[in-house]
Amino acid sequence: MGKGRTGRMPATPRGLAVQKRLAVTESGAWPDRLLEDLPAAWPERDRAFLTALVQETTRLERFLDDLLVPCLKQPLDKLDPPVREILRTATVQLAAMDPLPDHAVVSEAVKLARLVTHEGAARLVNAVLRRVAGGDERSWGRRMDAMAGADPEALGPAAVARALSLPDDLLALWWDERGPADALGLALAAQRATPFAFRAHVPRETLLAQFRDAGLQAEAGPLVPEEIRVSAPGRLQDLPGYAEGHWAVQGPAAMLATHVLDPRPGERVADLGAAPGGKTGHILSRLGDRGTVVAVDRHGSRLDRLRANAQRWQLGTPEVIEADAADPEALQAAGLAPGSFDRVLLDAPCSGLGTLYRKADLRWRWSRARSRELAQLQQRMLRAAFGLLRPGGTLVYATCTLAREENEDVVASLLAAAPDARAGDLRPWLPAAWSGEATRGMMTLLPHRHGTEGFFLARIERVQP
Secondary structure, three states: OOOOOOOOOOOOHHHHHHHHHHHHHHHOOOHHHHHHHOOOOOOHHHHHHHHHHHHHHHHOHHHHHHHHHHHOOOOHHHOOHHHHHHHHHHHHHHHOOOOOOHHHHHHHHHHHHHHHOOHHHHHHHHHHHHHHHOOOOOOHHHHHHHHHOOOHHHHOHHHHHHHOOOOHHHHHHHHHHHOHHHHHHHHHHOOOOOOEEEEEOOOHHHHHHHHHHOOOEEEEOOOOOOEEEEEOOOOHHHOOOOOOOOEEEOOHHHHHHHHHHOOOOOOEEEEEOOOOOHHHHHHHHHHOOOOEEEEEEOOHHHHHHHHHHHHHHOOOOOEEEEOOOOOHHHHHHOOOOOOOEEEEEEEOOOOOHHHOOOOOOHHHHOOHHHHHHHHHHHHHHHHHHHHHEEEEEEEEEEEOOOOHHHOHHHHHHHHHHOOOEEEOOOHHHOOHHHHHHOEOOEEEEOHHHHOOOOEEEEEEEEOOO
């Protein structure tokens, strides 16, 4: 296909979806951050459609490419990038989104191609999408139904990865570490929507009533007493109680981390890697106005967001410190003396493999090399965090990933290196049905088994001399 002019993308949901997908594929931008700058005046319907179009295209990119490649006469990566993304964003509408007439999807894509490229591209888009629409394998829903009943051992990890639009190496990791059944369960969970979770700062029944009065489908969550789950909440700033600080967005497993930390009034608590402040706020709510919370992060701009959140929530005022939580000397220079905290929470940077539905692009960014690199950082941070604990203190290490190298192996390295570190006991804070899964003070929560985001928790104690 000959290349021609590239016009400006129209400020419509389809046009902006292509523009934002180009930023992701050509520049490595993060799609969820790109979606934060949508015009405030946009109707909620357009905002929701654009968000779904970008996220679904990113999530199902491998599946979409498998549909497109047989319909093309040249390699997909040889197409002009705008044409490639027009094809992908139209194909996801044909295959996986709320049904629109095929002819309407094709027509809108052709108009967009004609506007931003040239007539030859418009003809190609028309021909390719008509072939996709006529294909027998285009239904993502049928693909998911078939895979839900599949025998993973008969298929093998590569076939599961291809069928469920994931990288081969990621499925191989889960297959090796957790076995075929859990690998398939995790792959399916990475493509299934989960309810939005909120942490209530007012009596839960009060907030439930506010949400329901606003027409939302809201219910009490089963894992922790503050949890509320809401289907399709829309724009968060428009929800009841936002300005008053009546709630925070937080997953139930992340809430559980604060329960496992078990901060008590009067204690001094450090939250490392704290921004944007979800767990800081939860700790403050547990301490009331008795005790001290020190929130540490090395990103000043993210700490600004933490301060704003803390002010809106009105749960208390944390001490906010900009410092590298992996560097003991930097922590001490910032006034965090060794052995000066009763409890420390380390929510470590990680590869995010437990959040693949909401953060669709992470599946394509992950690599074993990246996990190894993160594990080295996590080990430094965990050693620094342990150094802040007083004898008799408690440390909770948490990640939202599902790779042993970033989870169990990191904790094991500290337990082996520090004679005064010992594994704590998670079981008092877990549902009774899960207690057998907590070993050596550690547990991995799996979406398909536990109904939460993928999450890892470890409780570590510093023994008295």
